Amino acid sequence: MEAINYSTLRNNLKGYMDKVTDDFETIIVTRKNEKNVVMISAEEYNNLMENMHLLGNEANRKHLMESKKQLEKGLAASRTLLETD
Numbered sequence: 001m002e003a004i005n006y007s008t009l010r011n012n013l014k015g016y017m018d019k020v021t022d023d024f025e026t027i028i029v030t031r032k033n034e035k036n037v038v039m040i041s042a043e044e045y046n047n048l049m050e051n052m053h054l055l056g057n058e059a060n061r062k063h064l065m066e067s068k069k070q071l072e073k074g075l076a077a078s079r080t081l082l083e084t085d
Contacts, residue, residue: 003028009039 002025009016009029019025020041027039040048055061070076 001026001028003030005030 002019004016004027006029009027016027016039020027020039021043024041024044026044029037029039031037054064
């Protein structure tokens with residue numbers, strides 16, 4: 001994670017956008033009024049939104065946590081998918 005001011009971002013916008021999208025770097029843009037902004041890739045944003053959606057539903061969250069516990073205890077089963085011609 002890197003913190004830069006608005007002027008630095010403006011002077012090298014493409015470079016910072018490339019860092020965010022290519023290297024999954026998070027950029028914090030600092031401002032004098034302390035209303036800072038976080039810059040992340042659209043892909044990372046979409047992943048965060050999906051995770052919030054999945055964990056925001058109590059039934060989903062409980063199911064995922066139970067599945068995680070089973071996996072940690074070695075209770076997961078491996079399956080082979082059928083191939084179709």
